[in-house]
Amino acid sequence: MKLSSKKKEKTENKEKVDVQPEQKEENSSDVRNRIAKHYKISSNIIPIHPKNQDYIVGQRDQQTNAKHVIEKKELEAITYSLQQNYSDILIQAMTDASAVTKLKEIICNSPDFQNLPCYHNPDICGDIINEVAGYGIIEQLLHDYPNITDIGFNGRFLTIETPDNKFTYGLSKQDQAITSDYIEKIAKRFALREPGNGKQFNAGSPIFNGFSNNIRISATYKTLSPLGTTMSLRVSKPKLALNEINFDKFAPQFLYDILYSLVVCHCNMIISGEVGSGKTELQKLLIGAIPFSDKIIMIEDVAETHIADLYPDKDVYSWVTKGTEKGQDLSKAAQVTITDHIKNALRNNPKWIMISETRGSEAYEMFQSILSGHNIITTMHAISNNSVPGRFLGMCSLRYENVDLERLEEEFLNYVHIGIHLSKKIINGHVYRYLDNLSEFVPKSSKYPDGTNTLFEQRLDDNGYRTYSTNQPTEKLKNIIRNEIDAEFKMPNFHNVYEPIPTKTKLEEKEESEIQNTLQEATTSTANN
Numbered sequence: 001m002k003l004s005s006k007k008k009e010k011t012e013n014k015e016k017v018d019v020q021p022e023q024k025e026e027n028s029s030d031v032r033n034r035i036a037k038h039y040k041i042s043s044n045i046i047p048i049h050p051k052n053q054d055y056i057v058g059q060r061d062q063q064t065n066a067k068h069v070i071e072k073k074e075l076e077a078i079t080y081s082l083q084q085n086y087s088d089i090l091i092q093a094m095t096d097a098s099a100v101t102k103l104k105e106i107i108c109n110s111p112d113f114q115n116l117p118c119y120h121n122p123d124i125c126g127d128i129i130n131e132v133a134g135y136g137i138i139e140q141l142l143h144d145y146p147n148i149t150d151i152g153f154n155g156r157f158l159t160i161e162t163p164d165n166k167f168t169y170g171l172s173k174q175d176q177a178i179t180s181d182y183i184e185k186i187a188k189r190f191a192l193r194e195p196g197n198g199k200q201f202n203a204g205s206p207i208f209n210g211f212s213n214n215i216r217i218s219a220t221y222k223t224l225s226p227l228g229t230t231m232s233l234r235v236s237k238p239k240l241a242l243n244e245i246n247f248d249k250f251a252p253q254f255l256y257d258i259l260y261s262l263v264v265c266h267c268n269m270i271i272s273g274e275v276g277s278g279k280t281e282l283q284k285l286l287i288g289a290i291p292f293s294d295k296i297i298m299i300e301d302v303a304e305t306h307i308a309d310l311y312p313d314k315d316v317y318s319w320v321t322k323g324t325e326k327g328q329d330l331s332k333a334a335q336v337t338i339t340d341h342i343k344n345a346l347r348n349n350p351k352w353i354m355i356s357e358t359r360g361s362e363a364y365e366m367f368q369s370i371l372s373g374h375n376i377i378t379t380m381h382a383i384s385n386n387s388v389p390g391r392f393l394g395m396c397s398l399r400y401e402n403v404d405l406e407r408l409e410e411e412f413l414n415y416v417h418i419g420i421h422l423s424k425k426i427i428n429g430h431v432y433r434y435l436d437n438l439s440e441f442v443p444k445s446s447k448y449p450d451g452t453n454t455l456f457e458q459r460l461d462d463n464g465y466r467t468y469s470t471n472q473p474t475e476k477l478k479n480i481i482r483n484e485i486d487a488e489f490k491m492p493n494f495h496n497v498y499e500p501i502p503t504k505t506k507l508e509e510k511e512e513s514e515i516q517n518t519l520q521e522a523t524t525s526t527a528n529n
Contacts, residue, residue, distance in 0.1 A: 074117055079132050081112055093133035096193075103129045135186055137176060138215075138233065141169065148235055150276065153183045155227030161276070163241060164430055180228025187219040187231050211302035214238075238306035240288075242281040246505045250278070251435040251458060252468060254492055258438075262418055263289035265484035266351075266375045267477075270358075270392070272382035273422035278433040279379040280356065282422065284310060286377055290352060297348060299341045300356035307354075317348065338362040339399075342369055351375060363395035364403070370415050385419035385439040386450040392416075413441045413451045417480060425460050432460055432501060440477045455491055466501050470494045 082090045086106055093099035107118040108125045118125050130139045141160060142148055150161040157170035158178055170178040184201075191201040193212045201208040206221035216234040247256045262269070263286050271279045284305055290296060297317045298307045308316045323335040338355060342365040345353050353369050355362065355378040370376060382391045389412055393405050421437040438456040442448050458468040470491045481489035 075128060075131055078107055078113065078116055078118060078128055081116075082107070082132065085112055090133060093129075100129055100134055103133060133189075135189060135213075136182070137169075137178060138186060142235065149241075150235065151231075151233040153178065153180075153229075153231045155180055155225055155230050161431070163433070166426070166431060180222060183219075183231050184222065184229040187217065187229065190215075190217045190219070211304065214304070216302055216304055234304075236280075236304035236306065238309035240281070240285055240310060242278060242285050247285075248502045248505065250433060251456075252494075252497075255435065255438070255456060258491070259286060259420075260289045261481070261485075261489070263287075263377070264291075265481050267417040267480065268370055268375055268415065269377045269418040269420060270388055270416060271377070271379045271420045271422065272385065272388055272391075274381065274383075274424065276433075277422040277424045279422055280305060282420065282435075283354070283356070283377055283379055287311065287314075287354070290314065294351035295349060296352045296354060297341075297345045297350040298354045298356070299338055299345070301338075305356055317345075317350070319345075339365045342366055345369070346372065346374075352377070354378065358392075358395065360395055361398035363392055364399040367392075367396060367408075367412065367416075371411065382421070385421045385437050385452050385454075388419050388421075389413065389441065389451055409451075410443065413443050414476075416441050417477065419452060427460065427462055427464055427501075434458060434460060434466070440473055442474050442476055460501060464501050465498055467496055467498050468494060469496055 082103065086103070089099055089102050089106070093103055104122075104125045107113050107116075107128060108120065108122050113119045118128055127140065130136055137158070138151060141151060141158075145160065145162060147162045148160055149163060150159075152159045152161075157168050160167055160169055169175050187208060188201050190210050190212050191208050192198040194210045199205070199208055199210060201219060201221060203221060203223045206224045208217070208219045208221075210217050214236050216236065217231065219229065219231040222229045242250055244256055247253060269286070271282055273279050284307065287296065287307055288311060292314055295315045295317070296307070297319065298305060299319050299321075301321050303318060303320055307314075308318050319341050321336055321338055321341065338360075339362045342353060342355075342362060346369060352375045353366065354376065355366055358366060358378045358380045366376060366378065380388070380391060382388045389409060392412060393409055396408060397403050397405065417440060419437075419439045419441060420435060421439075422433065423436040424431060424433045426432075435456070436458050437454060439452040439454050441451055442453050444451045453474055454471050455473060456468065456470050458466055460466050470493060472491055473489055478489050481487060
């Protein structure tokens with residue numbers, strides 16, 4: 001959409017702003033002067049934006065469901081007035097999210113803005129300040145799609161992922177055009193709000209990783225990205241996306257009880273899979289099986305699991321690292337790593353030491369904590385449960401080059417009990433995250449050459465069906481269960497069960513069944529009368 005207007009007519013209403021895409025457009029000077037006159041500001045502070053950049057699409061109105069549209073010239077006039085009269089608060093808002101609320105109140109109620117559309121119009125004030133000092137389109141998308149898990153910008157357009165779908169934003173004519181420069185501005189605002197004095201994101205510091213407002217961000221500056229600045233956002237909220245009610249979409253319901261029992265019996269677990277397969281969500285769910293009597297220390301780079309919020313009655317210590325991300329200038333003495341936290345955890349008498357993600361040399365210290373009697377549930381990237389021991393040993397060797405890998409592997413297969421591998425698959429545009437393999441780690445032998453015994457395996461086809469089978473545990477796992485709860489552990493016997501992937505939860509099916517029964521009873525009663 002281009003900003004244009006009719007040729008000047010000899011009328012008294014020369015201040016009217018006409019947006020007529022089909023008619024001859026004004027030159028830059030005409031546009032600049034007309035906007036300045038309309039809003040009673042200096043024309044030299046109004047830039048002329050390129051094609052498709054003359055408006056901002058805001059959030060949906062809760063009553064009409066229509067989206068607010070804020071023209072760029074209006075946004076620029078508001079920004080200019082804030083810069084002139086409220087510069088201290090504007091600067092504060094770049095690093096302090098609480099100041100954003102002050103700005104919304106100012107543009108809504110201050111007489112300085114009485115000639116602008118925001119004045120006494122709270123419905124659009126939030127959209128405007130999000131653009132001026134917030135996260136702009138990101139906040140709008142999170143408002144419009146509350147179940148978003150990931151947002152990415154590849155230099156050309158945005159991609160949005162929810163638990164069920166993936167779609168684009170910025171390609172349709174109805175969408176606000178998103179440019180690399182716009183995303184760069186958003187990324188810099190994230191960087192400014194990092195703890196301390198913020199971080200830099202520019203040619204000198206071209207890679208930025210951070211966390212703000214429950215959003216984890218990774219951005220790469222345009223000097224390293226030929227198509228323009230790129231950005232990946234992961235949204236974490238204090239809720240369980242995977243839970244007992246919807247577990248059947250993830251794996252057959254009987255596995256929920258089995259996994260719960262394995263946690264109760266203090267089995268050490270490694271959850272692996274590709275990016276976005278649901279590893280952290282499963283970890284969060286499994287922690288729910290840990291009783292209050294067991295102290296938990298949760299260690300992560302950023303506070304994105306929200307374990308203490310999810311389980312307020314559990315004894316949880318939540319720790320984060322400091323100064324370990326690339327681009328931070330802290331000296332080694334000032335850094336606090338996962339390894340540091342693991343060593344410190346041993347002095348705090350925990351039962352469980354949870355590492356949100358194991359990806360480096362901290363694996364060695366974590367394994368030493370297992371050997372000293374502590375339990376773990378951690379996540380890592382691996383292509384299968386069979387590959388987990390090798391991945392783990394490789395990370396341990398990063399700490400000590402002369403580590404005895406043969407002995408370490410033997411100990412790993414004895415003291416790490418369970419491997420859970422997750423996958424995701426897109427079927428007819430719907431994203432399915434599922435548990436594809438549950439295995440116990442066992443000593444290598446001719447029967448178990450990879451050191452794994454498969455307990456459960458699941459595959460999804462392109463027709464919306466799943467196939468799964470089970471297998472029985474070895475004496476190693478049976479003995480662990482016996483020692484903990486004095487019970488015999490058996491897997492239910494299933495072989496190549498072929499069934500539709502559930503599209504509704506058990507609760508939804510139950511509610512629908514109850515409604516149908518009620519309607520049927522009412523119909524029968526009416527007929528009898």
